[in-house]
Amino acid sequence: MWLHASCLLDFNIPVDTPFLLMLRPRSGKQQWVGREQYVLKPSISAIEFTDPFGNLCQRLVAPAGSFSVQTSFDIEVADSSDTAFGAFFIPVEQLPEDTLPFLLPSRYCESDRFSKMASSLVQGVAPGYDQCNKIVEYIRTNIKYAPGEGQEIISACEVNERSQAVCRDMAHLGIACCRALSIPARLVVGYLETLQPMDLHAWFEVYVGGRWYTFDPTQDNLKGGRVAIAYGRDAADVAVYTQFGDPVEVLRMQINVEQISPPQY
Structure with missing residues (x-):
C-alpha cells in the first residue's frame, strides 16, 4: 500500500540550541520512499549523517525563538506484517x-x-x-x-x-x-x-x-501499514529529536498518516 505521512514539531527555543533529528525514513526491503519534503522554519543549514544503525540523522543549531520542523513523504509499505511460525533459531x-x-x-x-x-x-x-x-x-x-x-x-x-x-x-x-x-x-x-x-x-x-x-x-x-523511521538497541538510540543544553518547550507535535492511491510521478 501507499501512505502519505507527515510530522510537525513546533518549539519555543530560549537560546540557540544544538539538535539531533531522526525524522527521515530510508528506502529498503520493506519500504520505498517515493517523494519527500523536509522544511525547517526559519530556514537554517543542517548536516545529515548516517548513524551506526543506518538511520538518517540531521544535525543543526536551532535559533532562539519559534522554530519548527515539518516532514512529509509518500511511501510504499507492506499492507501486512509477515509472520513465520516455526522460523528457526540461529546459533x-x-x-x-x-x-x-x-x-x-x-x-x-x-x-x-x-x-x-x-x-x-x-x-x-x-x-x-x-x-x-x-x-x-x-x-x-x-x-x-x-x-x-x-x-x-x-x-x-x-x-x-x-x-x-x-x-x-x-x-x-x-x-x-x-x-x-x-x-x-x-x-x-x-x-x-x-x-x-x-x-x-x-x-x-x-x-x-x-x-x-x-x-x-x-x-x-499484527497489522501492516508500518513506516520505520529509526532502528536501535532501545529508546536511547531512536529519539526523533534530541536537544542539548537548557530544556526547550515543545509547543506542538502533530502526526498524520493516511492511505493514498499509488502516485503517478
Whole structure:
C-alpha cells in the first residue's frame, strides 16, 4: 500500500540550541520512499549523517525563538506484517555480524536480568520465532497498553513490575526477554497507519530464520501499514529529536498518516 505521512514539531527555543533529528525514513526491503519534503522554519543549514544503525540523522543549531520542523513523504509499505511460525533459531556463532549488537544488554533492555524469566515463559516451545511469539503473548496478557501515559522512559525491569505501559516500554520488555534467549532484537520507531490515537509508534523486530520479523505487543493482530523511521538497541538510540543544553518547550507535535492511491510521478 501507499501512505502519505507527515510530522510537525513546533518549539519555543530560549537560546540557540544544538539538535539531533531522526525524522527521515530510508528506502529498503520493506519500504520505498517515493517523494519527500523536509522544511525547517526559519530556514537554517543542517548536516545529515548516517548513524551506526543506518538511520538518517540531521544535525543543526536551532535559533532562539519559534522554530519548527515539518516532514512529509509518500511511501510504499507492506499492507501486512509477515509472520513465520516455526522460523528457526540461529546459533550466535552463525549470526551476521550486524545483528550482534542486538544481543547485548542495553540501557533500557537489561537482558542479563531476564534469563530465568524468559526461559520459563518459553518452556517447551520450539526455539526461534515461536519463542518470541510466546513472549509477546505474555506481555499482551499481563500489561495493558496505555497510549499517552508514559512520558518518562522506563526500562524492561520497571515495565515488568507494572500493570500498564506505552508501546515503547512494552517493546523494551519484549526485546530484553528475546535477547536473554540469544535472539537478536531491536527497537523500531515509526508510524502505524491504523494507530488510534495517532502518534509516533514503537515496536520491535527479532532476527530468526535468516531475516528480521516484526512483533508488536500493543496489537492483537499484527497489522501492516508500518513506516520505520529509526532502528536501535532501545529508546536511547531512536529519539526523533534530541536537544542539548537548557530544556526547550515543545509547543506542538502533530502526526498524520493516511492511505493514498499509488502516485503517478
